[in-house]
Structures are given as C-alpha cells and as structure tokens.
Amino acid sequence: xxxxxxREVAEHLDSRSISSEELTRLFLQRIDTHDAAxxxxxxxxxxxxIQQAQVADKAIAEAGGTLSVNKPLLGVPxxxxxxxxxxxxxxSCGSRMLDNFVSPYDATVVEKLADAGTxxxxxxxxxxxxxxxxxxxxxxxxxxxxxxxxxxxxGSSGGSAAAVAARFCPAATGTDTGGSIRQPAAFCGxxxxxxxxxxxxxxxxxxxxxxxxxxxxMARSAEDCAIMLESMAGFDPRDSTSVxxxxxxxxxxxxxxxxxxxxxxxxxxxxxxxxxxxxxxxxATAVESAVKExxxxxxxxxxVSLPNQHLCVPAYYVVAPAECSSNLSRFDGVRFGHRCESxxxxxxxxxxxxxxxxxxxxxxxxxxxxxxxxxxxxxxxYLKAQKVRQLISDDFQQAFSEVxxxxxxxxxxxxxxxxxxxxxxxxxxxxxLYTISANLAGxxxxxxxxxxxxxxPVGLQLTANYFDESRLLKTAHSFQLQTDxxxxxxxxxx
Amino acid sequence: xxxxxxxVEKIAHLARLGVDDAELAxxxxxxxxxxxxVELMNAAETEGIEPMAHPGHASNRLRDDLVxxxxxxxxxxxxxxxxxxxxxxVPKVIE
Numbered sequence: 001x002x003x004x005x006x007r008e009v010a011e012h013l014d015s016r017s018i019s020s021e022e023l024t025r026l027f028l029q030r031i032d033t034h035d036a037a038x039x040x041x042x043x044x045x046x047x048x049x050i051q052q053a054q055v056a057d058k059a060i061a062e063a064g065g066t067l068s069v070n071k072p073l074l075g076v077p078x079x080x081x082x083x084x085x086x087x088x089x090x091x092s093c094g095s096r097m098l099d100n101f102v103s104p105y106d107a108t109v110v111e112k113l114a115d116a117g118t119x120x121x122x123x124x125x126x127x128x129x130x131x132x133x134x135x136x137x138x139x140x141x142x143x144x145x146x147x148x149x150x151x152x153x154x155g156s157s158g159g160s161a162a163a164v165a166a167r168f169c170p171a172a173t174g175t176d177t178g179g180s181i182r183q184p185a186a187f188c189g190x191x192x193x194x195x196x197x198x199x200x201x202x203x204x205x206x207x208x209x210x211x212x213x214x215x216x217x218m219a220r221s222a223e224d225c226a227i228m229l230e231s232m233a234g235f236d237p238r239d240s241t242s243v244x245x246x247x248x249x250x251x252x253x254x255x256x257x258x259x260x261x262x263x264x265x266x267x268x269x270x271x272x273x274x275x276x277x278x279x280x281x282x283x284a285t286a287v288e289s290a291v292k293e294x295x296x297x298x299x300x301x302x303x304v305s306l307p308n309q310h311l312c313v314p315a316y317y318v319v320a321p322a323e324c325s326s327n328l329s330r331f332d333g334v335r336f337g338h339r340c341e342s343x344x345x346x347x348x349x350x351x352x353x354x355x356x357x358x359x360x361x362x363x364x365x366x367x368x369x370x371x372x373x374x375x376x377x378x379x380x381x382y383l384k385a386q387k388v389r390q391l392i393s394d395d396f397q398q399a400f401s402e403v404x405x406x407x408x409x410x411x412x413x414x415x416x417x418x419x420x421x422x423x424x425x426x427x428x429x430x431x432x433l434y435t436i437s438a439n440l441a442g443x444x445x446x447x448x449x450x451x452x453x454x455x456x457p458v459g460l461q462l463t464a465n466y467f468d469e470s471r472l473l474k475t476a477h478s479f480q481l482q483t484d485x486x487x488x489x490x491x492x493x494x
Numbered sequence: 495x496x497x498x499x500x501x502v503e504k505i506a507h508l509a510r511l512g513v514d515d516a517e518l519a520x521x522x523x524x525x526x527x528x529x530x531x532v533e534l535m536n537a538a539e540t541e542g543i544e545p546m547a548h549p550g551h552a553s554n555r556l557r558d559d560l561v562x563x564x565x566x567x568x569x570x571x572x573x574x575x576x577x578x579x580x581x582x583x584v585p586k587v588i589e
Contacts, residue, residue: 104569197549211548240554314535317528325509332510334582339575345585347510355512363511367502367521368528370509381532386545388535393546426527442549466550 002030003489006076006170006224013060013075014067020060020075024053024119027077031121031168034493038144040153040162042082043090044122049077052119059117066117072227072251074117079163079172082123083130084110084215085204093206094126094138094156097337097357107204108236109173109215116231121169125159128359129328130180130208132156133431136422137361144418145187146490147456151415154184160218161188166493171219171228175205177212178316179410179435182447185218186410186459189449189488191476192218193225196467197442198243200229201236209323210241212316212439221486222448222476226250229469245467253470257478261298266475268294269304269403274434280413286451286458287409290479294407297478304399304406308391312437313429315392318372318385319440324362325369331357364425393441400465405475409434410447410459438463446472449485457488495533496526 001009001018012018028046035041056075060066066074085091085103087110092098106114114120127137135143135158143158145151146166153162157174161184164172174181176194185192193216200215207213217228230251235244256262270291275284295301333339333353340356343349358366372381399406412433421428438445443463450460460479464471480486497505499518502525506513513521567580576583 101573104566104573198552237555237557241548241552243552308538311535311538314532317532318535329509333575334584336573336575343585346587349585350510351512354510355514358511363513364521364524364528366509366511367505367513367525368532370511371497371505371525371529372532374505374508383545384535384538384540385532386547387540387543388538390543390546391538391540393549424527425524426531429528429531 001026002167003494004170005220006227009076009170010066010072010227014065016060020053020056020119021050023075024049024077024121027121027169034166035168037149038146038162038166039141040125040143040159040166040168041079041122042092042094042125042140042159045089045120049119049121053077056117056119071117073113073231075119076117077119077121077169078113079121079124079160079169080110081126081157081160081173081175083126083175083206084173085206086110086120086123089123091123092140094128094140095357095359095362096139097331099139100338101336105204108201108238109205109232112231112234113173124163124172127156127158128362129206129324130156130175130177131324131361131365133179133183133428134421135159136418137359139359142418145415146493147189147415151417152187154187154415156180157218158184161185161190164188164190164218164220165490167489171217171224173215174218175213175215176439177208178320178439179432181216181218182410182435182445182459182461183432185447186457187415189457190218190220191222191225191446191448191486192216193229193446193469193472194438194444195229195233195469196444198241199467199469200232201234201239201242203236203238207327209320210327211323212320221480222446222473223251223254226254226473248470250470250473253474254477257474257481262478263294263475264298266299266405267403268299268301269399269406270301271304271306271309271399271406271408273306273309274408278412278430278433279409282453283409283411283413283458286453287407287460290450290460291407293479293482294475297482302403304403306395306399306437308388308395309437311388312392312440313433315385315388316436316440317368317429318381319389321365321369322372322382323369325366325373328362328366361425389440392437396437396441396443404464404471406463408461410461414453414456414458434461442466444469444472446476448476448479449488451485452488495529497522497529
C-alpha cells in the first residue's frame with residue numbers, strides 16, 4: 001500500500017478497502033523503521049495523526065466515501081515542510097532560532113489541507129529558513145537522498161522530497177523561493193509544482209524572500225499535484241499579495257490528456273541558453289528525448305531565446321538576501337525564538353541571540369542583504385537587481401508571445417554527493433540556474449521525472465505564463481500517461 | 495568588489511548579528527565571491543527600465559480599518575523567552 005500514489009490511496013479510502021487509521025499507522029511505521037538513516041523528518045506527530053485519521057474515518061463512513069463527496073484528500077496522510085506554522089506543534093524552519101517555537105496558529109495552507117481532511121504525519125526537514133539547495137544547512141542535520149544515501153535530496157524542501165520518495169507519504173507540501181520545490185523534486189524523482197506568485201496564500205509560511213516565496217505540492221505525479229493544488233490554492237485576505245481569482249478545477253483539466261494527440265497544437269519553446277555550458281550532457285540528452293515524447297503527442301517544438309538568462313543567479317543573490325535580511329530582523333530574541341544567556345544589554349541580546357540562533361548560510365545571506373541595502377550601495381545592488389529582474393520577466397513575455405510552455409532541464413546535474421559543495425557558496429548557488437527565473441518573474445513552473453542517469457532521477461522543467469498551472473499539469477500528465485519515470489521507486493524503499 | 499574583515503564587522507553590526515572575530519576573514523572571503531557573482535549583472539543595460547519589486551508589479555491590498563483580531567496576548571506570549579505582567583522583558587536600556 002505504501003507504494004500507491006495519492007490518487008490510488010484516495011480510491012482505496014473511498015472504497016474503504018483500507019481505513020485512514022490503518023494507512024496512517026502503516027506510514028508512521030515506515031518512518032519509524034527508515035527515517036533514522038534518512039533524517040527527512042524534524043517532528044513526527046504520531047498521536048495526533050492517529051486521532052486525525054480516526055476523525056477522517058468517521059467522516060468517510062458518514063459520507064459513504066470520499067470521491068463521491070468530492071473530498072479526494074479525506075483521510076490521506078501527508079507531511080508538511082517545517083516552514084509552515086502548525087498550531088500546537090513545533091515549527092522550527094530548520095533553525096536553532098526556532099527550535100523552541102510552538103506555533104500559536106496554523107498557516108492557511110495547513111488549515112486548508114486539514115479542512116480537506118488530510119492527516120498530518122509530521123513536519124519535514126529543510127534547509128534553515130529555506131536557504132539552500134542540498135538540505136545540508138539544517139540545524140537538524142543533513143537529509144539523505146533515498147536513491148543514494150550519500151547524495152543530497154536537494155533543497156530547501158529536501159525533507160519533503162525524501163519523505164515522498166521513500167514512500168513515507170503520498171504527498172508533501174514544499175515552498176519554492178528559487179527552486180526549492182522543483183530542484184529536490186528533480187533530485188528525488190518526484191513531480192513538484194511552484195504555482196504563480198499569489199496563487200497560494202503565504203500566511204503562516206515563515207518568510208524568506210516575500211516577493212519570491214510560493215508554496216506548492218510535491219507528489220509522485222502531476223495528477224496528484226493537481227489534487228493537492230486544488231486544496232492549497234485560493235484567495236486569502238490575510239496575505240496582502242494573495243490574488244483574488246477563482247481556483248480552477250485542475251483535475252478536470254487533466255481529462256483531455258487521455259485523448260490521443262492530447263498535446264495537439266501545444267507550442268513548446270526550448271531556450272537556446274539552457275543548453276549551454278554547465279549542463280551535464282546526460283541531462284541534456286534526457287531532456288531532449290522527453291521533448292521528443294511531447295512532440296509525439298502533438299506538441300510543436302521551436303527554439304526561443306531568454307537573452308538575460310545568465311543574469312538570473314546574480315540578480316537573485318541580491319533580491320533574495322535583501323528581502324531575507326529584512327524579514328529575518330524579526331528574530332530578535334525578544335518575542336519568540338532563541339534568546340542568549342545573560343545578555344548584558346539590549347545590543348548584546350540582539351547580537352548573541354541572532355549569532356547563536358542562525359547558521360552560517362543564513363548569516364551569509366543576512367550580511368549580503370544588509371550590505372546591498374546599506375546607504376551608498378542600494379542603487380548599485382538592489383535597484384540594479386530589480387531592473388535586471390524586469391528584463392528577465394520581459395524575456396519570458398517575449399517568449400510567451402511565440403510559445404505556450406518553455407521546457408528545459410530542472411537542474412544542471414543529478415543529485416550531487418553530500419559535502420561536495422558546502423565549502424563554496426557560489427558553486428552551490430549555481431545549482432539553481434534553471435529554476436530561479438520563474439521566481440523572479442513570478443511564473444508557474446513544474447518539475448517532473450523524465451529519465452534515470454546512472455541510477456539517479458533527472459527532472460524536466462516546464463514553465464508557463466501567469467495562472468496557466470492547468471496547462472503545465474496537463475502537459476506533465478500527458479507525458480506521464482505515456483512514460484513510467486514517475487512510477488520508479490528508489491530500490492531501498494520498494 | 496571585495497570586502498575586508500573590518501567591513502564585514504560593520505555590516506554585521508548593522509544587522510545586529512553576532513559574528514566571531516575569528517570568522518570575519520572567512521566571511522569576507524565568501525561574501526566577496528558572492529559579490530563577484532552578483533556584479534555580473536553590471537554588464538546589463540538597464541537605462542530607462544522600471545525596477546520590478548513584485549511579480550506583476552503587485553501592490554499591497556488595503557482593507558477597511560476595522561478590528562479583526564481578538565486579544566490573544568497570553569497565547570502569543572507563550573512563545574516569548576521572558577514576560578512579566580503581559581510585557582516582554584529585555585535588559586535595562588536606560589540607566
């Protein structure tokens with residue numbers, strides 16, 4: 001049963017061939033058996049999960065099923081990234097700063113998924129404050145990649161990715177500021193979507209870079225992501241940048257994908273800048289053959305150009321640290337979070353609490369951001385980066401005047417070995433070279449598995465115009481109906 | 495642009511971030527590398543380009559000035575390191 005995807009689990013719950021409690025106990029057992037080695041979870045909520053499952057079972061019995069009452073997530077066990085506030089449960093954000101923090105409220109995403117009937121198994125490990133591409137920046141230790149324990153699962157949603165890939169749960173939540181859903185999805189062989197900026201509420205999602213942060217689902221198929229996204233998305237007055245626009249019935253949009261020539265007329269653009277220096281040839285080959293598969297389904301493929309692609313990483317490493325330095329100023333040792341012992345004065349309290357509470361990568365980014373925003377440097381760094389951000393966004397709009405979807409690799413390599421990039425922040429940052437632009441522009445983007453190279457998953461990334469999540473999900477679903485990369489399981493977790 | 499350990503110390507002070515003296519030189523080296531990466535954007539021609547602060551140039555939505563939250567002081571202060579009579583405690587700031 002643990003190898004069933006979310007849709008299959010939902011069907012079993014609907015027909016009552018398994019109860020939510022049985023399913024919950026089974027997944028808790030798997031976590032108990034395997035997670036000591038993997039370290040994908042920061043907190044496991046065994047007791048409350050079983051209670052939630054019992055409530056779900058009662059609701060399923062009363063309703064006579066789940067699917068007939070349009071509650072496909074009723075009784076489904078999931079995991080939340082530990083960046084989402086969960087009432088009464090430790091919410092650490094992967095940091096010593098919040099090791100002692102029990103949230104007094106639920107994030108909107110948590111609330112919506114609870115209303116949909118999901119069972120929360122626990123909170124997933126992550127790079128501290130979502131800053132990282134390897135999950136090695138967590139105060140709670142590095143996470144293993146289920147495909148190879150010596151390799152990283154990606155980051156920052158590395159715990160969520162490892163948990164789904166290891167079959168600890170059929171789906172998990174993640175967040176994506178520069179690729180933190182798509183890169184770990186690619187490294188762990190999952191499907192993960194970062195929706196349009198503003199599609200999912202950021203309320204109760206601990207802020208890293210507020211103009212880039214967006215939540216999304218990580219699961220084993222596009223169809224499963226569609227089910228999750230439908231429950232997660234929607235307007236929220238508590239998030240001032242939430243977009244007031246009805247949520248589409250994403251699952252309904254997938255029905256067309258089952259037709260032959262499902263992608264008839266879809267225009268796919270391949271940016272020439274993506275297939276250049278830095279891309280592992282095995283990934284280039286895998287992506288090219290995945291694109292051929294899409295072509296066989298009726299899509300038309302053409303070359304496009306994103307001339308400012310090489311400026312994405314530089315601009316991002318001004319915008320994201322600048323916003324992070326501002327957002328993380330709230331951690332002052334006064335109202336919540338870590339406080340140092342015996343401060344001599346207020347300045348000592350601030351400095352030591354923050355110095356002890358934050359890890360090295362977070363400190364680096366606070367320092368870069370503070371520098372970029374400081375008097376005399378603001379125009380040269382922050383303002384310049386915002387202008388470059390506009391150029392990057394304009395490039396996409398130019399491309400979308402010719403194509404519907406932009407395809408390319410999600411990552412330049414497959415999952416790398418632990419400790420291989422920790423000494424060099426710049427080489428770590430360059431990992432996100434293909435994912436960052438969608439955050440800068442605010443566009444929806446999905447990663448889905450399209451090959452195995454030397455036994456490690458390869459991610460295909462598809463990006464579309466604003467609020468075109470349906471098109472991404474449908475394209476990915478059409479691909480997954482013809483291929484079986486998304487059903488591959490890491491051999492140790494079968 | 496490369497940063498000196500003294501400059502890192504100054505930036506860390508602006509951010510009220512404690513950094514060990516022994517680590518200032520390491521940070522200076524790492525941050526200088528990152529700034530080297532960042533400065534690649536200087537080659538871009540951005541004359542007349544409107545700076546983009548948010549996707550779609552979104553602006554904050556305003557709401558009516560009404561009370562929407564009830565008093566949850568006790569609940570919210572449960573997470574505080576030190577409180578007394580409903581107030582957050584900090585070291586004395588005025589002699």
